[in-house]
Amino acid sequence: MFHIYCPYCEEHREEEEFHPKGQAHIARPADPDACSDAEWGDYLFFRDNPRGIHHELWVHAVGCRKFFNITRHTVTYAILETYRMGEQPTITAESLASGEKAGNVQAASGGQQTVGASDAAVASVKGAQA
Amino acid sequence: MSQSSSQPNRLAQGGRVDRTRKLTFTFNGKRYTGHPGDTLASALLANGVDVVNRSFKYSRPRGIVAAGAEEPNAVVQLGASEAAQVPNVRATQQALYDGLEARSTNGWPNVQRDLMGSVGKLGGSFMPPGFYYKTFMAPASMWMTYEKYIRKSAGLGRSPVESDPDIYDHLNQHCDVLVIGAGPAGLSAALAAAYSGARVILCDEQETMGGSLLDSRETLDDAEATRWADAVIDELASLDNVTLLARTTANGYHDHNFVTLHERRTEHLADVAPRVDGRRQSRSRLHRVRAAQVVLATGAHERPLVYANNDVPGNLLAGAVSTYIRRYGVAPGQKLVLSTSNDHGYRAALDWHEAGREVVAIADARDNPDGEWVEQARAAGIRIITGSAVIEAKGDKRVSAARVARIDIDGFRVAGKAEELACDTIASSGGYSPVVHLSSHTGTRPVWRDDILGFVPGDVTGLTPAGGAHGVYALDAVLEDGVAAGNRAAEAGGFPAASVNLPRASAHRESPAVALYQVPHEKPTLRAPKQFVDLQNDVTAAGIDVATREGFESIEHVKRYTAMGFGTDQGKLGNINGMAIAARCLGQTIPETGTTVFRPNYTPVTFGAIVGRHCRELFDPERYTALHQWHVEHGAEFEDVGQWKRPWYFPRTVNGKKESMHEAVARECLAVRQGVGILDASTLGKIDIQGPDAREFLGRIYTNKWAKLAPGRVRYGLMCKDDGMLMDDGTTSCLGDNHFLMTTTTGGAAGVLEWLEIWHQTEWPELEVYFNSVTDHWATMTVTGPEARQLLAEITDIDLDKEAFKFMDWKEGNVAGVPARVFRISFTGELAFEINVQANYAMHVWKTLFEHGEKYDLTPYGTETMHVLRAEKGLIIVGQDTDGSVTPEDLGMYWAIGYDKPFPWIGKRALSRPDTRRVDRKQLVGLRPHDPGVVLEEGAQIVFDPEQSIPMTMVGHVTSSYYSPVLDSGFALAVVKGGHHRMGETVYLPMVDGKVHAAEIVSTVFYDPKGERQHV
Amino acid sequence: MSDVRMFDSRPATAVDAESPLAVSNLAERARRSAADPGVTLRERAFLGHLILRGGAIVLDEAVREVLGVSLPARPGALVHDADGERSIQWLSPDEWLLIVPEGEAYTLEKRLRDALGDAHFAIVDVSGGQTLVELSGPRAREVLMKSTPYDVHPRHFPAGKGVTTTFAKATAIVRRPDEELWELVLRRSFADYCYRWLVDAGEEYGLAVEESGR
C-alpha cells in the first residue's frame, strides 16, 4: 500500500485512491499517419521495465481526478518525487548515476530501456510531454 | 493445599496471577483449573500437562517450549462449539478464561497414544527431507493422495464448518510514531515520542504490556521493574496523544510504513465475543496504521540449543522457565539441568533455585564464565560444569535425564565422556535473535552482527529499531536506546526531542557469550538421535545436512527443501540455528549462507479480521437506481451488472405459477414488439460535456464525425483505443453548440470519464472543455414499442408527432409534470423514447407512466429482454460481442468511421496496421442455426469443417445467442474469420456432448432489416 | 456561454420526490434509535448540488459577487456563506462543489452564468445524483475511522476541510463544517450501501437515525 503525495491535493493519500496508468512521458506522435508501422507499434505497445528509477503516470481517481507523474524506485518502491502534468522529473536514473541528486536512493542499472524498438522509434515517441 | 495438588506445578507465591479466583478449562476433553492472569500454556504447565501435541511429521510427543509468540509446539484448536472453532492458536498467547475448551492440533487419535507413533518411525521414511519439494515436483495427483493422510494424521488445524457467530472490523489509524512492542525499549520510546507531542500508537502482543520487565530479575530505581512499567503505562494512558493497544500484534509491515495490527479484543473473555449493553462488538480488529515513523521494539527471541532429542517434553527455553516462574508462579518441573552459551541463561537456574526446586547442574559452553549471575549461581551452591553442554536428552514423554559432555565447539566434536544427570527439565539458551521479522516484510534483508551473534534489521526508511530488536540487551542501555529511538522518530516528524527521566537500572557485569548453535554428539549428525532445528515443521540438523549434500546451497533453497520456517511458525526459533548448521555444512559463515526473509503474517491472523465488515450484505456495494424499490416490489429478478443491481426480468404469476425466465422474457419481448414496454436504463453512464472545444474533442475521441451535429440532435458513436480496438459505444446528444451529453455503457461509465480526462489532461490541455459525471443525477426510462407514442402523449406536453420529433432527435418538456429531456433513440428497433428526469422525481414519473399504461398493458422488461431485442437488430454490446480485439471494421460499422476527418482521431492510425488489415480477421456476423429449435451456446467455438481431426482449427465463436419470440427460432451473433465475405456459408459448432450444430452465416440484422419500425 | 443549455429539473408544481435514501427506510431505523447515542445520523435531502468548473481567478470574482464569499483556493478548503446555509468546497484545482438550500440551484447557476459571461467555465447540476448525510456525536470520528483510510484526526482534519476519498468500498466526500459535525456527500447509487455501512459501524457506539430533514 503506497502512500502517494498528490501534487494537486498537496497531501499524501492512500494508494486505493489512485490508479496507475503506466509509463509517463509517452507522447502521442503528432502526426500518426507519418509514423511507420514499427514506430506506431512502438508507441502503442513497448514500454520500459527498468530495475530502478521509473517515471509513471498516475491519476488521483478518488480525489481530484487529476493525472500526475511519480518517480518510483521499482526495487525499493520508494517514491522519490511526484510532479504535475507538463513538468519534468528532477530525479532520473541519469541524475542519480551522475550524483546530481543525493539522497538515500541507489541508482539501479538499466534506466530507460525500450525493448524491440529502433532508435528512430524511440526518438519519435520519447518526446517530452507538452 | 487442595489447590496445589490440583495444580502440582503452581508455586505458593509469586507471579501476576490471581490465586483467589479459579478458572475451569478443558484440554483434550480433560478438566483443569487455572487462575486469572494465566495463559493456557501456563495453566497447562501448572497442571503438569507434559504432552500438548504430536509432531507434524514424526508424530513425536511434544511439550511447551516457550512462553510467547515463538512457541512451536503448543498450537491448539480452540472453541467450545463448532461455529466458534479457531485453529492454530498458540497456548502461550491465549489468555485463560472460564470455560475455555482446547484440543491438540496434531495427534490423531490422541496425543498420548498415537497411531503413527505406534508404527514407530513410519513418519521418518514416509516423509524424508525434501518430501514437499519432491512431492510438488511429482504429478499433482500424488500430493492429493498424500494430503488427506497427512492432514488427518498430522493435522494442520481445522476450520469450522459452521458460520462464524462473531464479527470483525477494521479501523484506519494514523500516527506520527508507531511503537511496536511495550517492553523497556518500547515504553521508553513511547514516552519520549509522546512528550515530544507526536501522535503515538503503542501496541504489544501480550495480555499485559511490559515485555521482559514482567519477569525481570533486575530492578529499576531499586524496585521491581514491573513497578516502573505499570507507572509508565498509566502515564501513557493519561495522554490524549497516545493510543495504547494491548493484545495487539503487529503482523505485517507493508510499503511506506503501512502496518497492520491485529487486536484481539475478546479472545481473553470467551470463544464467542460477549455483547456489551446488548450490542455486538467485534471479536478482533485489524488496525490499518499509516505511520510516519515506526519504532521497532519487538525484543529478541531466545535461541534454543540444538542437541539430541531436544524435542522431548521437558525441554524448554531458559527464558521461558524464568517467565513461567516469575510471571505465572509456575515451575514446570522438579529437577533442572541448564545448558547455556551465555550469562542470560543463568536466570532460569537462579529463578528455579529461588522457587525451591532443585538445579541439578548448569552446563556452560564457556570455559571461564565469571559474570555476576554466574557468581550468584556459584554462591547458591549450584554445580556449574564449564566447557560443556547437554548433548542429548533422555526420556520419551518427559525428560528423564540429560547427558552432559565437554565439547569442542571449533572442532564440532564431543571432547570428553558424557555424564548422565537425572532430571525432568532441561532449559537451554543459545543467545538471542533480535525479532527482525517486521523489518524484513518490506523486502529489506537483515544484517548479521558478529558481536551479538544475530541479525539486526536492515535499513528501512522510517523505521528505527530499539532495544532487543536492535541487538541491545543490557537493561540500562535498552531504556536509553528506546528514548533515542522515540526521539529520533518524533524529530523526523518535526517534533522537538523530549527528555525522559529514566529510572536507574541495576547494572550487572556480564561475561561474553560464545557462538553455539548445534551441539555436537558422539555420533555424526546423520546417525545421532534427532536434533531438532524447527520443531513445528520437524526439521532436523540431519535434514539440513542432507539438503546441503544434495546441492542446496542457498538458505532459501534449503528452507524450501526442508520446510524450515514454513507455515505459522515463520522460523522464529529455528531459522538462525538452521542457517548456522547449513553454514557449517557448507564451510561458510552465516552471512555468506544468506540472510533470512520473513513474510507476513508474523503470527496467524484470522480470516475474519482480514475481511472485516466487508462480508455478507456489505461484501460489495450494491448500486441502486432511483426505481429500485419499485422493481423489488414488482418481483423483479436482478442481474449484477458491475456493482449495479439491474432488473433481469419480471416474472409474472400466471394461474398460480411463476413464469420461468424463458416464459417471462418471451412475453416481455412480444410486448415491446407488439405493444409497449418500459426499461429502467438509469445505469447508463452519462457525462456532461461543456466548453467551446467540446465538439472538437468529441471528433478526436470518437471514430465518427461530430462537426455538424446540431443542437436537438443525437448521434451514436464508437470509441476506440489508439490500438484501433473498440472500447465503448453510446449516443451523444448536442444540447447546445458548446454543450453535449454523452452516454456510455453501464460498465464503461467510470472508465470512459477517465479516458476523456487522460487525453484532455495529458495530450490536449489546450482544448477548452470540461467533463462531469451526471450518471446518478438523471434517471432514464425507456418507453418503447408501437404504442409508446400514444402512452407518452397522455402525460407530456412535448409534441411527439413523427415529423416534429424525428428519430435521433431530443426534446425538452414536461413528463408527468416533471421537467424532462426525452431522447428519441432506440436500442430495440421499435419506436422508442428515452425519458430523462432528475432522479429524485423518477419514481413519480415511472408510477404515472404505469397509471396511464394500464390500458396498454405497459410491460416492464429487464436486461435479458433488452439483450434479445437488440440482438435481433444486430446491435452490439461492448464487452459481450467485443473483447478488446475487435475494430469497428471487424463489426462492419464502416458508416461510423470518419476516415477523412481532419484530426487523426484515437484509433485511426491503427486501422491501417498490417494486422488490422488482415482479410481473415474475425468479423461480426449473424448465425442462424439450421435447426431453429437450437439456441447455440454463447462462447461456443466455430469450425468450418466438422470432419477434421482434433484439435480442430477454430475460426470464431458465438458472442450472443438467444431464442427470438418474434422469429420463433434461435439466433446468434458471432465472430468468424473473414465472416463478412462468407454470407450464406455453413459453419459448425462441435459441442462438449459430441453434438455438432450447423448454422448459416447471415446478416446481423434478424428483424426489420430496413429499420422501418423505429422510424414510425 | 449561451451555447450551453441550462435545465431547471424541478417541477413547477410539487410532485412526490424521493431522495437517494428513500429506499433505505430511515424512518423505520429511526424508531430503533439508541437512547444515549454515541453517533447520530441524519440525511439532509433535496439540497441543491452544483459542480463549478473553471479557473480559480475567474470563478472567484463571480462567486464573491453572487454568494458573498471568496472561492476557497486551498486544496481541501470548505467555506460557508454568512448564514451558513450555502457552502463551497474545493474538489480539485478547477472544480468546486456548491451545496445550497432546496430550490436555489437553478437560480444560482443562472446568476453565476450571468456573472461569468464569456469566460471558459462549466456549471453542472448534480442535485439528483447525490445526497448529504450528517454525522454527529462523540463517536462519530470512530465511525469514520472504520469507514475511510483518510486521517480524520482533528490535527489533520480541522473544521473547514473537506476531501473526496474512499468510503468502505465506495467513495464519498467527507467534510467537517464545524467542530461538532461531519458531513458525507454520497453518490445516489451508492447511498444505500454507505448508509448500511454506517449503521453497522455505528452499532457498537449506540446509533440514532434522525428522519431526513428537508
Ligand SMILES: [Zn+2]
Ligand atoms: Zn489529488
